[in-house]
Structures are given as C-alpha cells and as structure tokens.
Amino acid sequence: KQEVTQIPAALSVPEGENLVLNCSFTDSAIYNLQWFRQDPGKGLTSLLLIQSSQREQTSGRLNASLDKSSGRSTLYIAASQPGDSATYLCAVAYYGGATNKLIFGTGTLLAVQP
C-alpha cells in the first residue's frame, strides 16, 4: 500500500530557529515529490518539487532533499519567521499507465512564535 508519513505532527519553535520536517513513503517507485503549504481555510501552495532523479531543491530559505532508495524526504526551513506558520504537506507522485496521482502525508502543523 502506498503510504506517506510525516513527522512531527506538530512543531512550535521561536522565531529565527532552523527546523527540519520529515517525510517518509513506503513505495519508492515515485515520479516526483512535492512539498506544499496550507494556510487555514485556504488551498495548497506549492513550495518545492523534486524529480525522482534529483537529490535536492532550494528556494530562498527552503531546502528539500530526497533519498528515493530509503523512502525519505526532508524540508529544511532556515531562520524561521512567524509568517511560516502553516501546515506543511509532503506529497508523492505516482505516474504510469492509467495512474497519475499524489499521495499526501498527514502534515506537520508549524507554529513560529514571535
């Protein structure tokens, strides 16, 4: 079964700290992996997309890594800010034949305290 797990489920940090969010997936035959941000009552905002052949992607203060063989990805947020407070979702894409879908993790609720 294709499952995606995120740890921790919730995290509270003071402003300025660096932090790491973890994602693991059971089926390593992924097409790509995407990190999203979800604000309360809002849709999903794509943060970073890593193709299965890539090891990492960076955008500003965000860095995502991918270890496909071990079924793991991490999202590193540098110098956290209160505006980073949101739920972060990891999603793994499976593509081939009739299949084209994202399997989402359970999410990490991040609170950055000013």
Add this chain to the structure above:
Amino acid sequence: GAGVSQSPSNKVTEKGKDVELRCDPISGHTALYWYRQSLGQGLEFLIYFQGNSAPDKSGLPSDRFSAERTGGSVSTLTIQRTQQEDSAVYLCASSLTGTVYGYTFGSGTRLTVV
C-alpha cells in the same frame, strides 16, 4: 485563467440532496484531479482526468460520486444523495501533461451536509 477556480467556495446542503461542484483548471492544462480533505483525515485522491477521459477513478468512495470533464476544460464533481460523511473540503488541481511540472490547486469547495 491565472489559477484553478472552484465554485461554490462553500455549500451547505441537506442530507439526501444532490450537489455539483465545479472546477475551472488553468488554461492549457490537460490533466485535472479531484481530492477530498476531511476533518481529521489527510488529503485523499478521488479521480484523475487526462483530457475528457478519466483513466483513474480508483479514489471515488462510492457510486454516489461521479465526475465529468468537457472540452478538456471544466470539470464537475457530482455527489448524489449526500450523506453527513461527505462533509469535507473538495479540492481540484490541474497540471500540464503528466506530473513533470507539478500540480496547481484551487482553493476548494467546503461542503457541509446537515
């Protein structure tokens, strides 16, 4: 359009009634997806369209759920004889062919069945 548009943004319906949810994808995006986010549950895949065809309907929870897409553009998700467990946020996403370029999500329709 500039983004994925969903309507209505909120819908309250009585148990047993039928509802239709609409999604307007980004112009030129050939792939369209429906997901459901229930309270306490993660995001679940419902159905995937490539053009007007739906090669993967594996996530539709029951035969009360159906979806169609016309003109390779607008999609409608229909829920017949709604039940309280259908209450959720229904999210639509679109992408260029396949998942190479990632998904763009709409803001969702919050469905409440009373």
